[in-house]
Amino acid sequence: MADQNKTDTDSKFYNEVLSPSELFAARSRSHKIPVRGQKDFFPDDSDEQRQRLEQSLNEHWSLISEERVEKLGNLVKATWIPSEHIVELQSPAGKFWQTMGFSAGGKQFLFPEEALYLMECGNVQVFYQELPLSIQDGYEKFLYSSTLRLQEYQVFGHLKRLGYLVHRFHPSSETSSYAKQLNLPQSRDRAGKQLKRKRSASPTATSSHTEAQEESTADRMEEDTCGQEGQEDKKLPESHLTISPETSSTQTATASPGNKGGVRTWWMLDDVGERSDHQPASAASRWDFSSISFPDLGSSRERLSSCLVSPDPSLLPGALAVGVCDVDPWRTRINLRDVKMSSKEQMREEEKRRHRSDKDREVRRCSNWAEYRQLMERRQGRRSKGRATHLWDGEVTPLHDPRQPIPTGELLDKISVIKSTHLLEGASRLQASDEWRISFNVYQPDTVADFKKSNPGKPYTRMCVCSFDGPVPDLRAIKQLAFQSGDVPVVFAVVDYGDISFYTFKDFQLPTDVFP
Amino acid sequence: MLHGELETLLDISITLGSQPLRDQDSMTDHKASVPAQTEGMEQGPPQVLGVSDSAPPQVLGVSDSAPPQVLGVSDSAPPQVLGVSDSAPPQVLGVSDSAPPQVLGVSDSAPPHVVGVSRCDSAPLLWRDQDLRAVRGRGLVGALLGALPRTPRQNGRLGRPLLLLPEEERLLTELHATANANQSGGGVQLSLQVKQHLEEQERSLEEQRVLALQDRKSALLHAMTSSHTGSLGPSEALRGHLEALHHSFTFPRGAMAVQLSTARAGLHHCHEDRAFLRAQQPITAQHDSKAAARYQVFRDLRGRGFYLTSAGKFGGDFLVYPDDPLRFHAHFIAVVLSLDSSLSPLDVLAIARLGSNVKKTVLLCSPGGVQYPGGAEGVQYTSLQWSGMV
Numbered sequence: 001m002a003d004q005n006k007t008d009t010d011s012k013f014y015n016e017v018l019s020p021s022e023l024f025a026a027r028s029r030s031h032k033i034p035v036r037g038q039k040d041f042f043p044d045d046s047d048e049q050r051q052r053l054e055q056s057l058n059e060h061w062s063l064i065s066e067e068r069v070e071k072l073g074n075l076v077k078a079t080w081i082p083s084e085h086i087v088e089l090q091s092p093a094g095k096f097w098q099t100m101g102f103s104a105g106g107k108q109f110l111f112p113e114e115a116l117y118l119m120e121c122g123n124v125q126v127f128y129q130e131l132p133l134s135i136q137d138g139y140e141k142f143l144y145s146s147t148l149r150l151q152e153y154q155v156f157g158h159l160k161r162l163g164y165l166v167h168r169f170h171p172s173s174e175t176s177s178y179a180k181q182l183n184l185p186q187s188r189d190r191a192g193k194q195l196k197r198k199r200s201a202s203p204t205a206t207s208s209h210t211e212a213q214e215e216s217t218a219d220r221m222e223e224d225t226c227g228q229e230g231q232e233d234k235k236l237p238e239s240h241l242t243i244s245p246e247t248s249s250t251q252t253a254t255a256s257p258g259n260k261g262g263v264r265t266w267w268m269l270d271d272v273g274e275r276s277d278h279q280p281a282s283a284a285s286r287w288d289f290s291s292i293s294f295p296d297l298g299s300s301r302e303r304l305s306s307c308l309v310s311p312d313p314s315l316l317p318g319a320l321a322v323g324v325c326d327v328d329p330w331r332t333r334i335n336l337r338d339v340k341m342s343s344k345e346q347m348r349e350e351e352k353r354r355h356r357s358d359k360d361r362e363v364r365r366c367s368n369w370a371e372y373r374q375l376m377e378r379r380q381g382r383r384s385k386g387r388a389t390h391l392w393d394g395e396v397t398p399l400h401d402p403r404q405p406i407p408t409g410e411l412l413d414k415i416s417v418i419k420s421t422h423l424l425e426g427a428s429r430l431q432a433s434d435e436w437r438i439s440f441n442v443y444q445p446d447t448v449a450d451f452k453k454s455n456p457g458k459p460y461t462r463m464c465v466c467s468f469d470g471p472v473p474d475l476r477a478i479k480q481l482a483f484q485s486g487d488v489p490v491v492f493a494v495v496d497y498g499d500i501s502f503y504t505f506k507d508f509q510l511p512t513d514v515f516p
Numbered sequence: 517m518l519h520g521e522l523e524t525l526l527d528i529s530i531t532l533g534s535q536p537l538r539d540q541d542s543m544t545d546h547k548a549s550v551p552a553q554t555e556g557m558e559q560g561p562p563q564v565l566g567v568s569d570s571a572p573p574q575v576l577g578v579s580d581s582a583p584p585q586v587l588g589v590s591d592s593a594p595p596q597v598l599g600v601s602d603s604a605p606p607q608v609l610g611v612s613d614s615a616p617p618q619v620l621g622v623s624d625s626a627p628p629h630v631v632g633v634s635r636c637d638s639a640p641l642l643w644r645d646q647d648l649r650a651v652r653g654r655g656l657v658g659a660l661l662g663a664l665p666r667t668p669r670q671n672g673r674l675g676r677p678l679l680l681l682p683e684e685e686r687l688l689t690e691l692h693a694t695a696n697a698n699q700s701g702g703g704v705q706l707s708l709q710v711k712q713h714l715e716e717q718e719r720s721l722e723e724q725r726v727l728a729l730q731d732r733k734s735a736l737l738h739a740m741t742s743s744h745t746g747s748l749g750p751s752e753a754l755r756g757h758l759e760a761l762h763h764s765f766t767f768p769r770g771a772m773a774v775q776l777s778t779a780r781a782g783l784h785h786c787h788e789d790r791a792f793l794r795a796q797q798p799i800t801a802q803h804d805s806k807a808a809a810r811y812q813v814f815r816d817l818r819g820r821g822f823y824l825t826s827a828g829k830f831g832g833d834f835l836v837y838p839d840d841p842l843r844f845h846a847h848f849i850a851v852v853l854s855l856d857s858s859l860s861p862l863d864v865l866a867i868a869r870l871g872s873n874v875k876k877t878v879l880l881c882s883p884g885g886v887q888y889p890g891g892a893e894g895v896q897y898t899s900l901q902w903s904g905m906v
Binding site for chain 1: 634636637639641643644645648649652658659660661662663664665666667668669670671672673674675676677679681698699706709710713719720723724727728731768769770771772773774775776777778779780781825826827828829838839840842843844845
């Protein structure tokens, strides 16, 4: 169809421009491509084969040489801005605007790879210096190795033609897994906020691991964080987690002697502070709860007056006036019956009370943690008489005291020599490398209907583009990319001149044969 | 070390031999129908592994003093299973084995067509239809990258540009058949170009309007004459309709058909200009030894008439087709190795398994392994194919 073979010496310009009549006739082109037949195995010099080869070749050339012809009304006009490496739309966008492009400053823009793809589809005509760009111009101008390599565009085009939604990846705009755990409102990944994650086939983040950490004791947590995170920023938020239970427990210890509501002292003070702020005018003094009585309506032991006096007006907010309160009707609503315990239960309760009083006395005598620990050890020691002391007194002691209960899983962990690890362990320490970087976020085709560019949600995968000429990604690269990607799997798109193959690495844990 | 290697080979042969009969049959069919596929290869008495070689197989790191009897194959009668014929390899396109294969091109009577190579992100691309045809005529296949204009939203068939393999580009450069087609400054002045473009658009609009009107009129005529069969006097009514159509016909600018060119227009194709461009193009030298080895193998195989494409996803360097890939399946996966590199048996096994799974023969190629009488160096080929115990 193209004007070809004007190779006579008269014509200086040799181009593939269609004449207007050809353009007009292009309306009635077929839009189907011929199906490729079965290939032969071996070339014998038969006529049949030669004929088929010729036919295939002719078909091939006719398809290749066909030029794109579109109605001007169907084309969206755009201009190329080389300084910013962006394409600006001049006429209103079509259907593609739902999933491609972005607005800035009241204008509509397309990324160069999106613009090039739309040019190839025949939806957009890009102008530069008032002349329309050919596809060749587009390739040469839009594809630079620093911003968008040819291989990355190949992968982009391949995925878009299959129907996927492909967007650029920005490492800074991805929320870290920690931020997701905290359920920060500005995080866009709604799906990534589940703290409890079942162990599924796809690689998961450290959420389950860190969960386990949080559940363990404060000491172990401290050790783990110090060991793992090193000098990363991550240490700070997690150390905050360790600090709070510690402070609360130390405060408990100091507050406990001589105070009935020991645990509450520090936050009560805080509370008082807050409340004193809210107090309108008077009562600058802090509340002294030893002087304010909170009557125990439920206890039958205390004799209560049948009515409560009205509280001090200085304690009440505003101009609230409270009268005397008649307690009797309230008491009838409370179940004041004694719990009827069997004799065995009663004996147990007595024992507990006796033990508790003993313990309390001894525990109260301890003035710091060290003494408390010693007391506990003494008690433990008293209990475990008859232990094989020759085993336990030396430097090397058995891994586990058989008299202590332990779940099978933990015991297996204790005797294991090799600790299993997961993909993201230590990944936060790795520096981002220049060689391996994630290029695109890929979303599935069936999400097109309710896809919002402002809030795309969690992508299906992320693409890292490489080639067979380059090195195979080593563990370091895989870890670093998986960390950058968070909980979204990373797929390596390996480009081989014309073909693209996709590979992914999945984190896998060997199953442990343990009954819970 | 020697025995150990041979023993491992023996072990491999045993495991390979225990294949179900079905596979064997398929392989034998494969071989039987291809009596002469080993053209141009030097074959020795075949062994169980199917490693056939007359020259010492340095590729495997095994010394050539050990006779094949270790592997327990009787090489008295050539087994038909492998379909190996020891006759002279059939001549492909008139290549004789005494001399190194010539690099084939179009017959050199006419000046060779010079193709314009446009570099995009340091990759060589061809954009013009004529260039693609010329390159195909030389037996170079390349890879299409772009969307096909007719059906842009599918990946089955792609369109221009054509990406050349580095070996293909180097071959063309050595034949002085490439020219740089990247846009250089100069040429027609920009404002003039814009004016020309706008004028062309207007002309095109007018012509298309005329054509559209004609088209509509003829359609109307056809409709009226087909419906009014018989002796009704349609001429008056018809003329009236046509007049009305003529007056009321509008062809908005939006209805005009416009071309979105694939290749950039305006590059001169006269020989003098091309020659000028050609002279200026520097030949990028390949310093990498691996790349040099690949190029040698490529040139040798191309010279024997095979068509080659890249084989990254087959674990090799090239896919070797007996004729145009449009119509024929590949026969070989060519893996390029240097003569002094040693290959572990595991690697041999891996590549052999891969080849047999895709029903292609693996070809281990080492440049410099063969010396021709003239002093030129050829390429040593070793094929691996599944045979099983007979």
